[in-house]
Amino acid sequence: MEASENKKLANDGFNFVTIDKTISEKIDSPTYSYWRSVARKFFSSKVAIAMLIVMLLVILMSFIQPLFSGFDLMDVSHINDLSRRYNKPSAEFWFGTDGDGNSLFDAVWAGAKTSISISVIATLITTFIGVVVGAFWGSSKKFDRIMLEIYNVVANVPTLLIVIVLSYSFGSGFWNLLFAMCVTSWIGTAYFIRVQVMIRRDQEYNLASRTLGTPKARLIVKNILPYLISVIVTDVSRTLPSFISYETFLSYLGVGLGVDVPSLGRLISKYTPNLSNQPYLFWIPVSVLAIVSVSLYIVGQTLADATDPRTHM
Numbered sequence: 001m002e003a004s005e006n007k008k009l010a011n012d013g014f015n016f017v018t019i020d021k022t023i024s025e026k027i028d029s030p031t032y033s034y035w036r037s038v039a040r041k042f043f044s045s046k047v048a049i050a051m052l053i054v055m056l057l058v059i060l061m062s063f064i065q066p067l068f069s070g071f072d073l074m075d076v077s078h079i080n081d082l083s084r085r086y087n088k089p090s091a092e093f094w095f096g097t098d099g100d101g102n103s104l105f106d107a108v109w110a111g112a113k114t115s116i117s118i119s120v121i122a123t124l125i126t127t128f129i130g131v132v133v134g135a136f137w138g139s140s141k142k143f144d145r146i147m148l149e150i151y152n153v154v155a156n157v158p159t160l161l162i163v164i165v166l167s168y169s170f171g172s173g174f175w176n177l178l179f180a181m182c183v184t185s186w187i188g189t190a191y192f193i194r195v196q197v198m199i200r201r202d203q204e205y206n207l208a209s210r211t212l213g214t215p216k217a218r219l220i221v222k223n224i225l226p227y228l229i230s231v232i233v234t235d236v237s238r239t240l241p242s243f244i245s246y247e248t249f250l251s252y253l254g255v256g257l258g259v260d261v262p263s264l265g266r267l268i269s270k271y272t273p274n275l276s277n278q279p280y281l282f283w284i285p286v287s288v289l290a291i292v293s294v295s296l297y298i299v300g301q302t303l304a305d306a307t308d309p310r311t312h313m
Helices: 002-011 034-042 046-069 104-139 141-155 159-170 174-182 186-201 204-211 216-253 264-274 279-306
Strands: none
Touching (some): 104 141, 104 174, 104 216, 104 279, 159 174, 159 216, 174 216, 216 264, 216 279, 264 279
């Protein structure tokens, strides 16, 4: 009877499906890769790609061109050559020349190298110390009480004022300025990370890990910090332009770097008197500074959004 019914259903166009007991073991959802998703999200932004290309070109020019130019901010070897003085941008002198006959093209890239170097090194130092201290700050109540007192004292003093005082105290120089910029800047990053750690430390999976006896250091490294990648990148994208601004402002005031060290701030300060007569000497370094700051910020913010898993949907 059953065979005849099956034959009838087959004649009506129905096909019987065989039962495969192993089909339930197969996963139909696509394989998820975090970093592949980050790259896909980042490169989906045309503005970010354009700014990334601009940023890489500026960085390459800043670190490669000075190797061949040998620019010296105090060079006056061309001062007696009147034909080289105050030449406007042209095919021979792309950015023009100053009153000493020096090429502004060489000066700008040598200055950009100094400004970018000090801001990147300061950001790396500040971020590393801030993340390490902030992670343990947010997970230890005893350490929290001590660090809050320190933070309340330091946070009420403007960072720029501290940098200026330390720069005057230690004297001019690349490493002295770097120390002055980093000595207290890390505490802001540490407090920022502390808040993020406190938000996540009492979530259910962390409570379960603590109950099972997971060491605090492993809990921080494995359970908390991986979720803070986008937060850390966001802080870096904010810190990099701010350090460039600090260096530029201090060099403009003549504080921090020596008079013989080229930087964008030093060039802007040097050529400010030429703003009315030879404006290209002032505006070209300002434009390069703006391009560096804006490109770093946009690339950093886009990367921060891309590293947030919630944007991978």
